[in-house]
Amino acid sequence: MSNGPKSFKDLMKRTTLRSEQGRQLKPIPRVQISEVELARRNQRLAEMKAFANKLRCPLCGAQLDGPVSWTDAKLTCVSNPDEYSVYYPGTGLAKQEIARVSNDYYIYELAYYLIGLNDDEVPEYNVIINQLDLTISVPQIREKNKKRLHYFTGVKVLPINKDLTADNILKKLEIYQIFS
Numbered sequence: 001m002s003n004g005p006k007s008f009k010d011l012m013k014r015t016t017l018r019s020e021q022g023r024q025l026k027p028i029p030r031v032q033i034s035e036v037e038l039a040r041r042n043q044r045l046a047e048m049k050a051f052a053n054k055l056r057c058p059l060c061g062a063q064l065d066g067p068v069s070w071t072d073a074k075l076t077c078v079s080n081p082d083e084y085s086v087y088y089p090g091t092g093l094a095k096q097e098i099a100r101v102s103n104d105y106y107i108y109e110l111a112y113y114l115i116g117l118n119d120d121e122v123p124e125y126n127v128i129i130n131q132l133d134l135t136i137s138v139p140q141i142r143e144k145n146k147k148r149l150h151y152f153t154g155v156k157v158l159p160i161n162k163d164l165t166a167d168n169i170l171k172k173l174e175i176y177q178i179f180s
């Protein structure tokens with residue numbers, strides 16, 4: 001016989017001992033912030049909330065909703081959360097913006113990820129266009145099978161606004177396919 005555990009009970013005992021060795025964790029240090037810093041954060045939080053309250057869904061005009069902290073805001077369209085979502089790391093430019101429009105067959109997802117400002121001070125983005133097949137009825141499977149149609153880096157050539165439609169995205173893709 002080997003030197004292994006003699007019974008299931010022995011095995012459990014050994015397992016317990018091993019995991020107890022791994023439990024020697026240090027307590028999480030508490031971050032101490034001064035009254036001044038706390039006041040500054042509360043001020044920033046009030047500014048972020050006021051900023052978020054003024055924002056509207058660029059596609060339908062509805063209000064945006066989501067978690068707002070003193071550092072950032074992650075918001076989605078109230079009337080249709082799938083339609084528009086945006087991430088603001090402060091009250092400046094959005095860091096990430098995702099819009100979805102559809103026709104009878106597909107959902108087109110247009111995503112802008114801010115990289116920075118170019119020499120003309122114009123924001124440039126990683127731009128991704130994805131296609132989701134509406135004949136796939138289970139949303140999770142549809143998400144898993146979404147197809148990347150286009151990826152490029154540049155300025156916002158297809159603004160997210162009330163005029164954004166599946167047709168507009170398709171027309172733009174045609175142009176890219178001709179010239180790329």
Ligand SMILES: [Zn+2]
Nearest residue numbers: 057060077083
């Ligand atoms: Zn909307």
